[in-house]
Amino acid sequence: MIIATAGHVDHGKTALVKALTGVDTDRLPQEKARGISIDLGFAYTRAPGGATLGFVDVPGHERFVRNMLAGVCGIDYVLLVVAADDGVMPQTREHLDILDLLDVRDGIVVITKADAVDAQRLAAVRQEVAALMTPTTLHDAAVVAVSSLTGAGIADLRATLDAAATRHARTAREGRGFRFAVDRVFTVAGSGTVVTGTVFDGSVRAGDALVIAPSGRPVRVRGVQHAGHAVDSAAAGERCALNVTGANVDDIARGDWLQAEPLATTRLDVELTVLAGAPHPLRHWTPVHLHIGTAAVTARVAMRRGESVAPGATVVAQLCTDRPIAATNGDRFIVRDPSATFTVGGGVIIDPLAPTRRVPQSIRSVELAALATRDPAQALAKLLAGSAEGVDIARFARTFNLAPAHRDALLAAAGAIVVDRRHALPAVRIATLEADAVAAVDGFHGQHPQLPGLALNALRAEIAPALGDETFAALLRTRAGALGLEIGGATVHRRGHVTTANKADETLWQRTLPRLIEAGFHGIALADLALDLRIGESVLTDFLHRKAATGDVHRVNPHRFYPRALMAELAALATDMAANAPDQSFIAAQFRDRSGVNRTLAIEILECLDRLGITQRVGDARKVRKDFVAILGPARVPPPAPPKRVQSTQKRQPPARHPWTRPHHAAR
Numbered sequence: 001m002i003i004a005t006a007g008h009v010d011h012g013k014t015a016l017v018k019a020l021t022g023v024d025t026d027r028l029p030q031e032k033a034r035g036i037s038i039d040l041g042f043a044y045t046r047a048p049g050g051a052t053l054g055f056v057d058v059p060g061h062e063r064f065v066r067n068m069l070a071g072v073c074g075i076d077y078v079l080l081v082v083a084a085d086d087g088v089m090p091q092t093r094e095h096l097d098i099l100d101l102l103d104v105r106d107g108i109v110v111i112t113k114a115d116a117v118d119a120q121r122l123a124a125v126r127q128e129v130a131a132l133m134t135p136t137t138l139h140d141a142a143v144v145a146v147s148s149l150t151g152a153g154i155a156d157l158r159a160t161l162d163a164a165a166t167r168h169a170r171t172a173r174e175g176r177g178f179r180f181a182v183d184r185v186f187t188v189a190g191s192g193t194v195v196t197g198t199v200f201d202g203s204v205r206a207g208d209a210l211v212i213a214p215s216g217r218p219v220r221v222r223g224v225q226h227a228g229h230a231v232d233s234a235a236a237g238e239r240c241a242l243n244v245t246g247a248n249v250d251d252i253a254r255g256d257w258l259q260a261e262p263l264a265t266t267r268l269d270v271e272l273t274v275l276a277g278a279p280h281p282l283r284h285w286t287p288v289h290l291h292i293g294t295a296a297v298t299a300r301v302a303m304r305r306g307e308s309v310a311p312g313a314t315v316v317a318q319l320c321t322d323r324p325i326a327a328t329n330g331d332r333f334i335v336r337d338p339s340a341t342f343t344v345g346g347g348v349i350i351d352p353l354a355p356t357r358r359v360p361q362s363i364r365s366v367e368l369a370a371l372a373t374r375d376p377a378q379a380l381a382k383l384l385a386g387s388a389e390g391v392d393i394a395r396f397a398r399t400f401n402l403a404p405a406h407r408d409a410l411l412a413a414a415g416a417i418v419v420d421r422r423h424a425l426p427a428v429r430i431a432t433l434e435a436d437a438v439a440a441v442d443g444f445h446g447q448h449p450q451l452p453g454l455a456l457n458a459l460r461a462e463i464a465p466a467l468g469d470e471t472f473a474a475l476l477r478t479r480a481g482a483l484g485l486e487i488g489g490a491t492v493h494r495r496g497h498v499t500t501a502n503k504a505d506e507t508l509w510q511r512t513l514p515r516l517i518e519a520g521f522h523g524i525a526l527a528d529l530a531l532d533l534r535i536g537e538s539v540l541t542d543f544l545h546r547k548a549a550t551g552d553v554h555r556v557n558p559h560r561f562y563p564r565a566l567m568a569e570l571a572a573l574a575t576d577m578a579a580n581a582p583d584q585s586f587i588a589a590q591f592r593d594r595s596g597v598n599r600t601l602a603i604e605i606l607e608c609l610d611r612l613g614i615t616q617r618v619g620d621a622r623k624v625r626k627d628f629v630a631i632l633g634p635a636r637v638p639p640p641a642p643p644k645r646v647q648s649t650q651k652r653q654p655p656a657r658h659p660w661t662r663p664h665h666a667a668r
Helices: 013-021 029-034 062-072 090-101 119-133 154-167 361-371 376-386 393-400 404-413 427-447 456-463 469-483 503-522 526-533 537-550 564-579 588-595 599-611
Strands: 002-007 041-046 052-057 077-083 107-112 142-145 179-188 192-201 203-205 209-213 217-226 229-231 233-235 239-245 257-259 265-274 286-292 295-302 314-325 332-336 343-351 416-418 423-426 485-488 491-494 553-557 560-563 615-618 621-624
Touching: 002 013, 002 062, 002 090, 013 041, 013 052, 013 077, 013 107, 013 154, 052 062, 062 090, 062 286, 062 295, 077 090, 090 119, 090 332, 090 343, 107 119, 107 154, 119 142, 142 154, 179 239, 203 217, 217 233, 286 314, 343 361, 361 376, 376 393, 376 404, 376 423, 393 404, 404 416, 416 427, 423 427, 427 456, 427 469, 427 485, 427 491, 456 469, 456 491, 469 485, 503 526, 503 537, 503 560, 503 564, 526 537, 537 553, 537 560, 553 564, 553 599, 560 564, 560 599, 564 588, 564 599, 564 621, 588 599, 599 615
Parallel strands: 002 052, 002 077, 077 107, 107 142
Antiparallel strands: 041 052, 179 192, 179 257, 192 239, 203 233, 209 217, 209 257, 217 229, 217 239, 265 314, 265 343, 286 295, 286 332, 295 314, 332 343, 416 423, 485 491, 553 560, 615 621
16 A cells, blocks of 8 residues: 655655655755755555565655645545644645645555643644535545554554555556556666666566656566565555666656657646635636646646636646646646746546547547546547547547557457557447448449449448548448448449440440451451440540450550450460460561561550460560460461552553653643
8 A cells, every 4th residue: 555645844744754764765965954855755564464465655845846736646445644733724725725626546644753741722622623524525534532652642643544545445446557656766786777666556576677658768567576575566555666778867857757668748638626715717818837746737727718616616627737747537637837936737537638629629528528537438428429420549548548458458348440550440430321321322233224333431421421531441442342332442332333234325325336346357447436326525535444354345546445255266376376386475576477467456456465464474485374265265366467458669650752742741
């Protein structure tokens, strides 16, 4: 059990810890010289029941409240110390306010220096303390009087602490990653860097790889110590020392965290309570000192412009820090005034990773209400139900410091499906989206049968406008096969959808196909074909491109399309040429001569066969890669084209003229 002291300066906190443990926690020379605690002190003792009691002695002077706040983070029990001669003092009140804001509920009030006053004074202090405690989380705390000088009451106090430790069972938050608040950093000769602090979540053992947050620097644990003894591991609720490698004392400081996953933030959405005794309302963009864990940073309070928080009120606000920090949902914090002279208020972190972009209030209010439950399972259920764009699982896990296995278990229990390795959606919503997608695609095909499909971005805008492009595309690509859909490029269509399967296109095909076959290997230009069929060239071009998508025709060049049967004959010709060649290859000139087409068209036909995967160019030659029958269907090998007539290169002589004849123009 971790026990912290609290109370006004010079009320005997350090003497009380020494009386209980035998350890003087004032270790600094200046503390010895001034007789007051300046920084945190630590001591351990074994209770009669066997529990280890770890004491954190905090300074009581108003100038060192910052150190006090670092000491009371993550404690289980508090000793609120009030000197019998002084009674309740300013730091008594401020420390109690801090404990109340940190939701510390287990502790005891110790009236010290009982030997210095009479019974009447002691009774008056008891009444004063009881009235002070009534409105706080420690309203049920017992009050005991002791003297650290004479030892009076110390045995009873020790027994009370033993009983508290026996009944205390700090339940680790299930499934959380390791998280350790650093309060001291030093070097040990022969060992290297050592950090001490409190384990908030998870457990640690030698060999574990961790990161320093918020810097993200990786470190490895060499050894673990608890209460001055080497141990195998340390778990949530324990103070321990970690010997780490990968960083020196300049790389780690009080306020840092050692944790399993990196995290850094400068915006935190919080539930903020302003103390009833605050001198004035807390206004928008007020600078404050923020204390969270062992960290102390400057920040500003952000609310709607013109709004403020009255003393005693609680609101949802945002804290914008001047430098990155690490935090987790459920962490408690304290805010003090700009000059760090008094405590203004405090509260609890709702979203440690508040978005930097503006989110619609209707959406953000649902998210904050879900995260405010502080229970990952409940929060996930509410986020899945209320988030139209899906739950960012990485951000969700970081918000609650969840271990990956526990995160996945929560997703499974909530019936959520991860669609793009990043966003999770409820299974029922995915089923609805699937049905809507099929209906939308079918409706589009009914209205536009000649178009290849519905654009993905248009489909998303119609059925799921809140989903991100990548999330929607990943969902549809994953489920397309089961839904009978196919995605080609940026469009989606029904499996087997044929853009030419309509009466008008079928009629046009019956007119076009015979003319394409009649054109033979030479083909026919689109302009000539359109003229023959008496239709617009653009209409014919669109039709043949759609036919090409079904494989009924193949585009040889931008102006010529060949029917599948004709391409099969050309492929059969190429296959026959390769089979009968010594090296199983042929060149474009040979194909030109066998097919009877000109060189340019021969090359374009071969390039088309290359695209179909039937032939492959190797240098200046081509070889056959695949059997064309599986791609184009069977075909006969066409007979060789008749040889072209070779014209004589001899120059024709003009007819002889009679020497007395001359041209008509010369007769003039």
